[in-house]
Amino acid sequence: MTPSRKQRVVVLGSTGSIGTNTLDVLGRHPERFEVFALSAMSRVDELAAQCRQWQPRFAVLPDCALAAQLRVLLREAGLRTEVLDGEAALAEIAGHPDADVVMAAIVGAAGLAPAIAAARGGKRLLLANKEAIVLGGALFMQAVEQGGATLLPVDSEHSAIFQCLPEDRSAWARRIDHIVLTASGGPFRERDPATLSAVTPAQACAHPNWVMGRKISVDSATMMNKALEVIEARWLFNLAPEQIRVLIHPQSIVHSMVVCRDQSVLAQLGTPDMRVPIAYALSFPERVESGASRLDLLSGRGLSFEEADERRFPGLFLSWQALRAAEGATAVLNAANEEAVAAFLDGGLRFDLIHRVNRETLEALQATRDECASVEGLMALDARARRHAQALIEELRS
Numbered sequence: 432m433t434p435s436r437k438q439r440v441v442v443l444g445s446t447g448s449i450g451t452n453t454l455d456v457l458g459r460h461p462e463r464f465e466v467f468a469l470s471a472m473s474r475v476d477e478l479a480a481q482c483r484q485w486q487p488r489f490a491v492l493p494d495c496a497l498a499a500q501l502r503v504l505l506r507e508a509g510l511r512t513e514v515l516d517g518e519a520a521l522a523e524i525a526g527h528p529d530a531d532v533v534m535a536a537i538v539g540a541a542g543l544a545p546a547i548a549a550a551r552g553g554k555r556l557l558l559a560n561k562e563a564i565v566l567g568g569a570l571f572m573q574a575v576e577q578g579g580a581t582l583l584p585v586d587s588e589h590s591a592i593f594q595c596l597p598e599d600r601s602a603w604a605r606r607i608d609h610i611v612l613t614a615s616g617g618p619f620r621e622r623d624p625a626t627l628s629a630v631t632p633a634q635a636c637a638h639p640n641w642v643m644g645r646k647i648s649v650d651s652a653t654m655m656n657k658a659l660e661v662i663e664a665r666w667l668f669n670l671a672p673e674q675i676r677v678l679i680h681p682q683s684i685v686h687s688m689v690v691c692r693d694q695s696v697l698a699q700l701g702t703p704d705m706r707v708p709i710a711y712a713l714s715f716p717e718r719v720e721s722g723a724s725r726l727d728l729l730s731g732r733g734l735s736f737e738e739a740d741e742r743r744f745p746g747l748f749l750s751w752q753a754l755r756a757a758e759g760a761t762a763v764l765n766a767a768n769e770e771a772v773a774a775f776l777d778g779g780l781r782f783d784l785i786h787r788v789n790r791e792t793l794e795a796l797q798a799t800r801d802e803c804a805s806v807e808g809l810m811a812l813d814a815r816a817r818r819h820a821q822a823l824i825e826e827l828r829s
Contacts, residue, residue: 438555439467440713441524443545444536445481446474448644449559449585449705453534454481456710460719468524470537473497479504482512489513489527491520493541521545526552532713534585535560538646539769540813543567544806550574550582557712559585561663562769566762566809572666582667583712588612588660589667590708591686591699596668598716603668610668611688612660613680614739614747615640617652620681624743630782632775640683640703649772653785654739658750659768662761665754672754677747679737684726702726746786749793759798759812766816767792774824784827792820 440457444450450469457464468489471478475497482490482505490505490512492498498516505512515523518541525533526548533549534557535542542560547567549556551574558564564571575582584590592610596603618637619627636648643651650656661675683703690696701707702724710721741748746768753760771788774780780788796819802812 437463437465438531438713439529440464440532440534441468441470441527441530441549441554442466442534442536443470443521443525443542444472444534444538444560445469446471446477447536447538448647449536449709450534452705453536453557453709453713454485456706456713456719456721459722460713463719464532464713467530468527470521470524472537472541475500475504479508482510483508486510487512488529489515489524491515491524493518493521518544522548525549525554528552530554532557534709535563536585538562538644540566540766540810543571543809547571547574547806550580551578553579555581555583557583557585557709561586561659562765564666565659565662565765566813567806568666568758568761568803570803570806570809581715583715584663584667585705585708585712586660586663587703587705587708588687589664590711592664592668592689594699594711595687595689595697606689606691607668607670607674608690608692608694609674609676610664610670611690612657612664612675612677613683613685613687613736614654614657614677615651615683616679616681616737616744617654619652620679620743622743624783627783628781632778635775635782639681645776646769646772649775649785650768652782654744654747655749655768655772655785655789657739657744658747659765661747661750662754662764672751675751677739679739680735681737682732682734684732684734700726746789749786749789753793756793757797759803759809760793762798762809762812763796763816764789764793766813767820770817770820770824779828780824781827788820788823788827791823792816795819 466485466487470491495516502514525545532555535546536559543563546563635652688698704723706721771785802808
């Protein structure tokens, strides 16, 4: 059923992988959706091209100088798109009263404030920024409830779990025994861990199945991406840590599974294409064409599963450690990982030392009650954890 009017969509992080895939899906359904606002971190030319194509009411760049460049480009193109700048502008467009749907695809902790603004504004919130819920935890979920937002996961694994559950969320606890998140194992699934010290950023970003941004590709290679997904699943589906399990599934066809109390196993299958969960979240509870290719069950590809090896992927197991620690531990872990991955991508940290930075930061810091009580407090905790991680990175460099 087509909505009575077009849904106005905000795409936060529109020039990234999730953002461009979102625009691809929106373009397939012009009768249902219109682009209300776009944002990017620094890709001025790409954002300008998107504005020329979609002509949104707003475009946002956090950096004032880059925003000034964008204004010139859009003025020369004769566009009336209003360019906003600064971090506060992201929250402004996410919670704008004229917006209906917000795709939260900003990478990292920077996505927390606009995601909470969308939640408090009662939007249909499509959550691709797992760090927001990993950092925000209880505060984020409280904002969703108080704002009356509709929270829909976009990560392929969490979307799969969501698709296997009834629309009545009050029935979830009675239905679920545990869930199984699947993981491809990344590019180093079969590598001896002793050989990983020489891994380059290009090698770490060469994912065998998915096309993703550099940060999430590195996280997939270390399995920290799956660690963050374990934490995200705890909040999205209100699960105890022991109700969340992970299996390696190299083919990335079974996107995740729900094991019910009667031991029935429900799974969602499909080709590894992010447009599928994006299209589902945009149109829920309906389903619309996504542009993804059809899964060929007769292709001869078998489906295999393996235990997640703690020696090979130690970062994965930090998720349960953080969930069982005091509140705020998941925020510390996320901040440390962002700093460690950034240092690796810049050539300042060996790949095999990312886990050490994450583990030692997690074990060294404990959040205060005030830090967990507000967005400002969480960002202060995030900054404190980053400083600690940066100091560790400097020690390891020397």
